[in-house]
Amino acid sequence: MSTLQISLAIAGGLVLAGVVAHSTWSSRRNAPRQALPEAGNGAGRAAPADGTEPARTEPTFDDDLAASHPLPVPEKKPGMDALIDVIAPIALDAPVSGDAALAAMPPTRRAGSKPFAIEGFNEVAQHWETPVPGQRYGAFQAGVQLANRTGALNEIEYSEFVMKAQAFADAVNGAPDFPEMLDEVARARELDQFASDHDAQLGFSLRAQRAAWSPGYVQQNAARLGFVPGVIPGRMVLPASVAGLPPLLGLAFDTQAAMADDPAQSALREVTLSLDVPQVDRGEQPFTRMREAAAALCAAMDGIVTDDNGQPLVPEAMDVIGADLEQLYDTLDARDLSAGSALARRLFS
Structure with a gap:
């Protein structure tokens, strides 16, 4: 074999190796992010798709929230009421x-x-x-x-x-x-x-900005905020502070992805965070918790909060929603149908 042939063979090998390396890198970059085993202290994290080491970000809620707002108390089983x-x-x-x-x-x-x-x-x-x-x-x-x-x-x-x-x-x-x-x-x-006229069911869409998410990745990050699996595959809920009451928030993603033979290969680009306003006591501050959950999940999973039309929801827009909700709460209170009460839960069901 001549020197030229040897040089060409070496060059071809290098090109082939480069193509394989780039293909592997691209595949890794585009693969859904996966949940990783929790560390010994219970705080694991998932690496970004490009392989760089992220800053450690643990989703959290405001620790002072529960202390600053009165929470609902357990109630006896609701009976009939002439109001409804x-x-x-x-x-x-x-x-x-x-x-x-x-x-x-x-x-x-x-x-x-x-x-x-x-x-x-x-x-x-x-x-x-x-x-x-x-x-x-x-x-x-x-x-x-x-x-x-x-x-x-x-x-x-x-x-x-x-x-x-x-x-x-x-x-x-x-x-x-x-x-x-x-x-x-x-x-x-x-x-x-x-x-x-006074029913309200809010939803935030959380969309992946770059790499998609696997169901396990979403579940792992949501679990750190206190979400637990719901009855339906692809649904998680944040329980109320009082056992037996409806959940504060819901988190949902594609049911088929959750039920796939290999969920780790399912690529999610969007999950939905929801609040059924009349079902949850305002003392739980559910909209504040919803905003915190959305922000924490987006920070941990490299996502963005949008409305149903895919438009980013800026803090000012959320402030307006919060102000409207306070008026709604006051109206329900005045009608003796306070959000989260037994009567409201029955009427808005």
Whole structure:
């Protein structure tokens, strides 16, 4: 082999090596960012796609937030309320046992799309409650919700309510007293209009600025903020401070990516951070927590916060949203439907 041939072979080898190296670098740069094993102190981090060492950034919330705002307190199981329910009293000739009442209950607890309920007046405890075995009740009341997010109670649903309540009353030898249907349907429409005008479900889109994210990478960073897996794949929630209450925030990404055979190879370029305003007590400062979560996740994952149209959300725009929410909270308070209350959670569901 001549010197020229050897030189050309060497040059070709170098070019090939360069192509392979560039291809490997590009593939690594464009691959979804992956979650890394947590360090011994529990604070792991994911390296950026280009391989450079990032500054250590741990997403955090404001530690003084919980101390500066009163938090909701646990409440008893919510009962019927004339503000959002049609209530029909059922008079009895004699007390009825809880066992008999439960046996007389209808098989479903809905009238159309509206929740239906029976409550009994416990003679010993002297309060209304859902019938339980071993107790005795001196009266009952049947109720159906006037409105929810499916709309207002209509005439057909009211008629179904009457039939179910009458059947229960017959079974316990009771006499129901039903309100006038047209009056209740009109009240339902007014309540539904108020609810429609004052419902708010906010969403921020968090978009990757450069490399995409794997589901595990998103989950790892969100978990550091207190988010836990939801029931649906691709959904996480930030629990409320009181067990049993709706979550403060939701975090969602593509369900198919979360259920893929190899989720690590799924590339996410967007996740959604959400707040169901009427479901969460304002004392939890959920919008402030939402802003903090968005900022912390974007800082940790090299993302940007946008609206539904992909436009960046600047702090001034978020301030306006926050001011509007305070007015909404005040309006709900004035109507005795405070955000996060049992009545608000039922109405806005």
